[in-house]
Amino acid sequence: xxxxxxxxxxxxxxxxxxxxxxxxxxxxxxxxxxxxxxxxxxxxxxxxxxxxxxxxxxxxxxxxxxxxxxxxxxxxxxxxxxxxxxxxxxxxxxxxxxxxxxxxxxxxxxxxxxxxxxxxxxxxxxxxxxxxxxxxxxxxxxxxxxxxxxxxxxxxx
Numbered sequence: 001x002x003x004x005x006x007x008x009x010x011x012x013x014x015x016x017x018x019x020x021x022x023x024x025x026x027x028x029x030x031x032x033x034x035x036x037x038x039x040x041x042x043x044x045x046x047x048x049x050x051x052x053x054x055x056x057x058x059x060x061x062x063x064x065x066x067x068x069x070x071x072x073x074x075x076x077x078x079x080x081x082x083x084x085x086x087x088x089x090x091x092x093x094x095x096x097x098x099x100x101x102x103x104x105x106x107x108x109x110x111x112x113x114x115x116x117x118x119x120x121x122x123x124x125x126x127x128x129x130x131x132x133x134x135x136x137x138x139x140x141x142x143x144x145x146x147x148x149x150x151x152x153x154x155x156x157x
Contacts, residue, residue: 003075004028008082009093011039011053014143015113018150019082022111025150028080033097036065046086057087063096070101078107085112085140088120095129104132109157113143 006028008019016032023030043052056062070076083094090110098108108130112119119138127135136157141150 002077004078005076006080007031009033011044015082015084018143021150022080025154031070034067036067056092062092064093066096073101081108081110085114085117088117089122089125098129103130107134109136110138112140114140
């Protein structure tokens, strides 16, 4: 029987809200990707050249530590992966998450939230972190997307 996971990283709560709707629509289990060192408002200040998030995004090898792992990842066939857009791509912690598992044969469906920027070249970055997985084209959704809107998006995947 196919099982669905909705894994998400949310720095401000916006992506968490959307992930809950995606989990409700898909019937998937919800998993929050939590950083071992939580991000502060100062860490997330993208205008500050020395903020933690800016430094991580400048370093393609940065892999922020996460608090926990999905204990039964082998049971899931499809992973809806939610995150905010940082510097036109996925935050490095999303790569940490993906690279922590053997995802070969799984389908990964990214969804993002953003204050203004688009999806960019996110899949080009993510595909290196999940070899052997079927990485679907991601989409940007409003954090407060309605259940019917999310249901229509899920049906289109």
